Amino acid sequence: MRSETTPHARRYWAALVFLLLGVLLGVWHNRVTTHGYQDRTVSAVRGVVAPPVGWMESISHWFGRQTGWLFRGHAAEDENRRLKERVAQLEGEKAALLEAQTNYSRLRDDLGFVHANTPRLLAADITARKTDPKFDTLIINRGSRDGVRINSMVRTRNGLVGRVFELTPGTASVLMLTDQKSGVGGRVQRAASRAVGVCEGNNSTRLELKYLPGDADIKPGDLIVTSGLGGMFPPGQVIGTVESVKPDENNVGKTAQVHPAVEFDRLEEVYVQP
């Protein structure tokens, strides 16, 4: 028996070494990232591969912009018309909000509340996105040397994108809201409702606002913003709009399907709140 197995073990020793190395790297990676440290192996691989990937991503975007009209001609025209109407509507709302904000600031001053500083936002380009079809993650070209930290918030002008979950000096991995491991406290922005739930991803283009009470006042068209509960994200960050509401699996509460404010498949640049 021994004489049969030993030659195989010798013959495939290199494969066994690679297997052992793979296991050790996995254990090492989990260990260092769990403690909030950077994995130097990941930093080294990204240091070599990320720059050319960034160039390819830029070329891919440029090509997409040049040829997109071929595939989206009529759709783009319709979208343009809808957006113009929306801009006109928002201009009116903006004026009303500015007025309300002025009153709000004056009242806060009168009541003696301390004004929070406006947080600094760091612009970042996307180096690679959804690199594995199974996971909704992004790699951005900002890392720990730019002041980005684990759990830093990532957003666009339209709304929340997700949070940083892994760092190297020059890059960061972002877990998008649509990933199955993502969960963020969400609240209905409408003043009459303010219902609170948890917005979870499921690797599709929609989010689910779960754990809403059975009597929650929520309907299609409601804007969902971060609740600030849990402390991961500041309150008021736009998540998306409710598309439909249904009873949950146990018929006790409600679950709402949410259309994200961010178009995750067309992201080109984001802002990080270090």
Place this chain on the structure above:
Amino acid sequence: MTPQTVRNLRLAAALLVAALVQLGIAPSIGIRGVRPDLLLSTALLSAMFSEANGAAALGFFGGLIHASFAAPSAGGFGSLIVSRILVCFGVGWLEERIYRDNGLLAVVIVGIGTLLTEGVFFILSPQRHLGHWARSVGGTAFYNVVLAYPLYLLLRRWLGPLRLREPY
């Protein structure tokens, strides 16, 4: 340099190019949310052109690049590497015994290899939504199968015939 060294360098170059294309372009060529895994396809096809130890090395480096860019937020880094080593090693091990230079076989290898790799990954690192995971893997396997034959032809042109040594 020996022909084997030249071939190994070409295999490494093919894997690197596949990594760049996978990370930089593949997300843009998704169809209805289904995206190919060109890095895995190239590792599997390259394993057909290697012996078992070389195939394990291809799986290791393909997995390491993939995991460095795409490892999920909690665990899974090692699972991505190990799943690719095991399946690529299997492809290389079979190559030493039964393969012939055949494009159809390459398509089958990529299809089954993708499903096996993702299956091993799932066992090592279970995912929360089984249905979504299965749909994603099924779609990727299908996309990989569609691209397997042209990729095989490209690799064959780049590396030469499947075997460097004399047939058994």
